[in-house]
Amino acid sequence: MAANVLDKFLRYVVIDTQSVEDSSTYPSTARQWDLLQLLERELREIGLPEVRIDEYGYVFATIPSTTPKTDVPVIGFIAHVDTSPEMSGADVRPIVHRNYQGQDLVLPDDPQMVLRLSDNPWLAEQIGHDIVTASGATLLGADNKAGVAEIVAAAEYLMAHPEIPHGTIRIAFTPDEEVGAGTKFFDVQRFGATYAYTMDGETRGELETESFSADAITITFRGFNTHPGYAKGKMVNAIKVAADFISRLPDGELSPETTDGYQGYVHPYVLHASVDSTAVKLLVRDFSSAGLKEKEAWLEDLAGKTVQDWPGASFDASIEESYRNMKEILDAHPRAADYAREAIRRSGLTVRERPIRGGTDGCRLSFMGLPTPNIFAGEHNFHSRLEWVSVQDMEKVVDVIVNLVRLWEEKT
Ligand SMILES: [Zn+2]
Numbered sequence: 001m002a003a004n005v006l007d008k009f010l011r012y013v014v015i016d017t018q019s020v021e022d023s024s025t026y027p028s029t030a031r032q033w034d035l036l037q038l039l040e041r042e043l044r045e046i047g048l049p050e051v052r053i054d055e056y057g058y059v060f061a062t063i064p065s066t067t068p069k070t071d072v073p074v075i076g077f078i079a080h081v082d083t084s085p086e087m088s089g090a091d092v093r094p095i096v097h098r099n100y101q102g103q104d105l106v107l108p109d110d111p112q113m114v115l116r117l118s119d120n121p122w123l124a125e126q127i128g129h130d131i132v133t134a135s136g137a138t139l140l141g142a143d144n145k146a147g148v149a150e151i152v153a154a155a156e157y158l159m160a161h162p163e164i165p166h167g168t169i170r171i172a173f174t175p176d177e178e179v180g181a182g183t184k185f186f187d188v189q190r191f192g193a194t195y196a197y198t199m200d201g202e203t204r205g206e207l208e209t210e211s212f213s214a215d216a217i218t219i220t221f222r223g224f225n226t227h228p229g230y231a232k233g234k235m236v237n238a239i240k241v242a243a244d245f246i247s248r249l250p251d252g253e254l255s256p257e258t259t260d261g262y263q264g265y266v267h268p269y270v271l272h273a274s275v276d277s278t279a280v281k282l283l284v285r286d287f288s289s290a291g292l293k294e295k296e297a298w299l300e301d302l303a304g305k306t307v308q309d310w311p312g313a314s315f316d317a318s319i320e321e322s323y324r325n326m327k328e329i330l331d332a333h334p335r336a337a338d339y340a341r342e343a344i345r346r347s348g349l350t351v352r353e354r355p356i357r358g359g360t361d362g363c364r365l366s367f368m369g370l371p372t373p374n375i376f377a378g379e380h381n382f383h384s385r386l387e388w389v390s391v392q393d394m395e396k397v398v399d400v401i402v403n404l405v406r407l408w409e410e411k412t
Helices: 002-013 032-046 121-126 142-160 238-248 289-308 334-346 361-367 391-410
Strands: 059-063 075-080 095-097 131-133 169-174 195-201 206-208 213-222 265-272 277-286 314-323 374-376 388-390
Touching (some): 002 032, 002 131, 002 142, 002 391, 032 059, 032 142, 059 142, 142 169, 142 195, 142 391, 195 334, 206 334, 213 289, 289 314, 314 361, 374 391, 388 391
Parallel strands (some): 075 195, 195 374
Antiparallel strands (some): 059 169, 095 131, 206 374, 213 277
């Protein structure tokens, strides 16, 4: 099982699967098919039934039940094949640093790229382990090919060990997670799992069951444009109104730069400016839907107060829902997280839990009717040229998956 997960991982990371924003196709890039089709083939070779790749690129497969019990819930495991649009994923050269002893790892293709223990405290737990990095020129793609390799390795192990009792298991590999579209065409019905886990977390032992609730709000200020030479008493400059609005956002609180833990924020991040009309796009984040709505109402109120000081100006606001805190769903299905905790402990690790200051595909899936917490895959420094993963962590994840499916059988 050990050599196995690394071999798979090294095979997957050299395949460029970068996704891109604002694509007119799905998946957003044709290159993602290369890995999706390879996975389809590998799952068939392992002997899994019901391997299918659909027109959108989703690969689904089944590990058949080995238990006489008929009421064990169907459990799913999900990972995404694409890598971040922010960093090249072409010509990845993975390097395995055997028996890591805490030294600086200098990446040969760019000696400026040095993975240091002092900047990466989690490396302290990896002494004696084998660390995989890229070569300094690209990301590694452990996000989320570590998760892909772990799921395939677990599938292979379970197929070779039919004496391990478990219910029916479903597997899914998805495209375009990094551009927020991983679940766009995900057919929850056809997938057919009752609970699922994304294997896309960071540190060993980590379990994530809470995420942000997230919206984007666009506030458009309308002014009045006319020839600036003859504008006296007529022109209303929407750019200045928008600037006034932005300056009223609180300094030193409620922003990404000043919050952590369970604090939410509002974050202006895109501006489309002209004298006639200026749109400010803001991300709104909170851990509860009620808190999210409060922040949005407060922003609209602030925009209203701003235009009152600019005679002739007006505004409108539109809200786009992004995702919701998975906790709102998972709280009603406590077994999904409880068994994950127990499986992590049975694998000899301490459970680590913290709220995700972001979203996962599991957030959307949970609200689409498939409760889906996130379990660690061992990825670190994702989207970065200093991305790394430990081989022993990947092996642990395979253990966790096996223990988790046993638990579901045992407790049913
Ligand atoms: Zn990911």
